[in-house]
Amino acid sequence: MRGAVLHGPGDVRVEERRDPEIVEPTDAIIRLTATCICGSDLWSYRGLEETAEAAPMGHEYVGVVEEVGPEVTRVRPGQFVVGSFWASDNTCEICRAGYQSGCVNRVLMGSIGTQAQLARIPHADGTLVATPGTPDPDIVPSLLAASDVLGTGWFGAVAAAVEPGKTVVVVGDGAVGLCAVLAAGRLGAERIVAMTRHAPRQELARAFGATDIVAERGDEGVARIMELTNGLGAHSAIEAVGTQESMLQAIRSTRPGGHVGFIGYAHDVALPGDELFFSLVHLHGGPAPVRQYLPHLIDLIWNREIDPGRVFDMTLPLDEAAEGYRAMNERRAVKVLLTP
Amino acid sequence: MRGAVLHGPGDVRVEERRDPEIVEPTDAIIRLTATCICGSDLWSYRGLEETAEAAPMGHEYVGVVEEVGPEVTRVRPGQFVVGSFWASDNTCEICRAGYQSGCVNRVLMGSIGTQAQLARIPHADGTLVATPGTPDPDIVPSLLAASDVLGTGWFGAVAAAVEPGKTVVVVGDGAVGLCAVLAAGRLGAERIVAMTRHAPRQELARAFGATDIVAERGDEGVARIMELTNGLGAHSAIEAVGTQESMLQAIRSTRPGGHVGFIGYAHDVALPGDELFFSLVHLHGGPAPVRQYLPHLIDLIWNREIDPGRVFDMTLPLDEAAEGYRAMNERRAVKVLLTP
Numbered sequence: 001m002r003g004a005v006l007h008g009p010g011d012v013r014v015e016e017r018r019d020p021e022i023v024e025p026t027d028a029i030i031r032l033t034a035t036c037i038c039g040s041d042l043w044s045y046r047g048l049e050e051t052a053e054a055a056p057m058g059h060e061y062v063g064v065v066e067e068v069g070p071e072v073t074r075v076r077p078g079q080f081v082v083g084s085f086w087a088s089d090n091t092c093e094i095c096r097a098g099y100q101s102g103c104v105n106r107v108l109m110g111s112i113g114t115q116a117q118l119a120r121i122p123h124a125d126g127t128l129v130a131t132p133g134t135p136d137p138d139i140v141p142s143l144l145a146a147s148d149v150l151g152t153g154w155f156g157a158v159a160a161a162v163e164p165g166k167t168v169v170v171v172g173d174g175a176v177g178l179c180a181v182l183a184a185g186r187l188g189a190e191r192i193v194a195m196t197r198h199a200p201r202q203e204l205a206r207a208f209g210a211t212d213i214v215a216e217r218g219d220e221g222v223a224r225i226m227e228l229t230n231g232l233g234a235h236s237a238i239e240a241v242g243t244q245e246s247m248l249q250a251i252r253s254t255r256p257g258g259h260v261g262f263i264g265y266a267h268d269v270a271l272p273g274d275e276l277f278f279s280l281v282h283l284h285g286g287p288a289p290v291r292q293y294l295p296h297l298i299d300l301i302w303n304r305e306i307d308p309g310r311v312f313d314m315t316l317p318l319d320e321a322a323e324g325y326r327a328m329n330e331r332r333a334v335k336v337l338l339t340p
Numbered sequence: 341m342r343g344a345v346l347h348g349p350g351d352v353r354v355e356e357r358r359d360p361e362i363v364e365p366t367d368a369i370i371r372l373t374a375t376c377i378c379g380s381d382l383w384s385y386r387g388l389e390e391t392a393e394a395a396p397m398g399h400e401y402v403g404v405v406e407e408v409g410p411e412v413t414r415v416r417p418g419q420f421v422v423g424s425f426w427a428s429d430n431t432c433e434i435c436r437a438g439y440q441s442g443c444v445n446r447v448l449m450g451s452i453g454t455q456a457q458l459a460r461i462p463h464a465d466g467t468l469v470a471t472p473g474t475p476d477p478d479i480v481p482s483l484l485a486a487s488d489v490l491g492t493g494w495f496g497a498v499a500a501a502v503e504p505g506k507t508v509v510v511v512g513d514g515a516v517g518l519c520a521v522l523a524a525g526r527l528g529a530e531r532i533v534a535m536t537r538h539a540p541r542q543e544l545a546r547a548f549g550a551t552d553i554v555a556e557r558g559d560e561g562v563a564r565i566m567e568l569t570n571g572l573g574a575h576s577a578i579e580a581v582g583t584q585e586s587m588l589q590a591i592r593s594t595r596p597g598g599h600v601g602f603i604g605y606a607h608d609v610a611l612p613g614d615e616l617f618f619s620l621v622h623l624h625g626g627p628a629p630v631r632q633y634l635p636h637l638i639d640l641i642w643n644r645e646i647d648p649g650r651v652f653d654m655t656l657p658l659d660e661a662a663e664g665y666r667a668m669n670e671r672r673a674v675k676v677l678l679t680p
Binding site for chain 1: 433434437438439441442444570571572582584587595596597602605606607608609610611612613614616617618619620621622623624625626627629
């Protein structure tokens with residue numbers, strides 16, 4: 001099969017890889033209908049994160065089940081399925097508490113690499129959620145978004161305790177941040193402030209439900225949020241970048257007793273304990289338990305109530321993945337869909 | 341009046357101070373029945389925190405109202421009252437949300453100094469809670485504990501989402517940590533693990549409801565918690581120290597999706613973002629909104645359902661405050677009560 005492999009900083013190649021096989025009796029093999037490039041893939045692409053010498057890339061996927069192991073009972077060949085970037089058994093105590101991304105048997109799909117024609121899915125019964133039937137092609141991008149960016153944005157909004165009547169700030173205008181705007185709207189936020197200075201992203205944020213746009217960053221951005229919230233700060237902030245500046249911007253934009261949901265994969269962040277102490281905010285985040293939200297998100301997409309697939313503003317054949325990485329790295333594209 | 345003043349590291353003197361007067365129309369003056377020394381007073385006593393040249397000390401207090409300003413309507417002279425270490429109006433949006441320690445008009449009682457015979461209480465209507473009558477002398481220490489250490493421990497347990505069926509770890513065996521054990525028990529925790537290696541504190545922790553004692557610290561302490569929780573970690577951890585080691589010990593002792601309540605005043609703490617991200621814990625804490633809990637805590641004490649006053653293991657006349665500071669600094673005493 002064809003699959004994307006990172007050979008070093010900036011060097012992604014789509015090459016021949018061995019077809020995956022059932023390894024564990026709980027595995028499934030899927031044939032990918034669509035896959036994509038994640039903002040978090042750029043960390044290793046930029047050489048900011050250590051990776052294997054030749055690392056298979058990708059962790060987002062939708063596709064059709066080809067084969068299942070002998071212990072798989074809930075998933076059948078021919079089904080169209082969506083899964084998360086963590087494979088999880090969905091039966092352990094942590095999964096049952098809704099934290100499938102902390103599953104005691106979890107497997108990181110990025111270690112398998114789903115920017116490929118086929119992929120092995122561990123814990124298939126726990127990981128995969130089948131759609132009601134074969135989806136119309138126009139909703140495939142949205143189902144693919146559910147696999148990570150929408151599920152992650154949704155978790156950010158849940159972690160930030162978004163609910164009706166609240167003012168919510170979203171720091172970060174990548175696909176996850178934009179999906180967090182969408183999630184905050186669906187969860188009933190009264191006011192959604194998207195912090196972005198890029199016109200096309202501002203437009204998409206508004207389409208997803210943002211009521212206010214703040215172009216300023218850092219201290220100036222925080223000052224603008226204070227102006228908008230009677231000097232108190234927002235009830236909730238969703239942090240979708242993962243830098244020291246964005247974390248502090250989110251915390252400082254939130255009122256005492258408010259909630260910060262952080263879903264940007266934190267790099268070189270050291271939170272000052274005294275500031276966190278006196279902020280009196282709730283802080284929760286991490287790798288999203290997307291699996292928890294998948295059935296609900298698939299429903300919303302299937303019924304055409306939400307259209308998160310709009311975050312894909314470039315589509316390329318899998319073989320041109322390298323161009324997709326370049327486009328996202330240079331911020332020419334928000335998110336790139338790859339067709340295997 | 342007599343009052344304790346810090347003149348420099350290790351130099352606390354009880355000396356003549358000017359009697360307080362009504363400054364704002366919302367003030368009250370109280371005559372203290374009892375006051376005490378806080379673990380957090382030791383930060384400045386040890387010279388680890390910058391203070392004014394001659395800083396009045398103390399922020400915990402119970403006493404009898406002597407005089408009220410013209411705008412005070414809920415509190416009357418002669419009433420026995422308990423207040424928190426933050427004076428708060430209890431009417432602003434932040435107070436009404438239960439975060440009186442983040443009140444937009446808050447005043448830190450430590451800046452006024454309650455290790456004294458008299459004290460001015462700002463926002464008296466919002467800050468003070470009257471007891472049903474004059475308390476029997478034997479419950480005065482418990483009412484004094486409600487003013488800070490019990491209210492803070494209670495907030496820690498609430499912030500750690502303690503509820504029936506949960507396993508709770510308490511890091512820190514000072515008065516606040518011990519009160520957090522008591523609070524966790526009252527909130528229904530199934531199992532309460534107190535981390536302490538001091539026999540008298542272990543004994544008090546057990547009396548307050550601890551079901552398990554772990555004497556190990558740091559990585560070894562975390563390993564013991566994992567053994568006790570089937571390798572998953574506790575549902576909740578309450579951090580009541582405020583150091584980097586204790587914060588990490590609490591976070592590492594908690595399972596994905598669990599809750600860490602931190603109430604130790606954080607000094608020189610920098611939380612690594614990536615570890616926090618992958619821990620998947622909820623983190624909440626800060627200066628406790630004690631005022632929120634005071635009515636309930638006073639009820640429990642008045643009805644002799646709890647006895648948090650047991651954290652006081654030394655009582656001295658106010659004039660001997662210096663000896664009280666020395667005893668706590670050398671860990672000869674858990675907490676020192678001063679009688680003005």
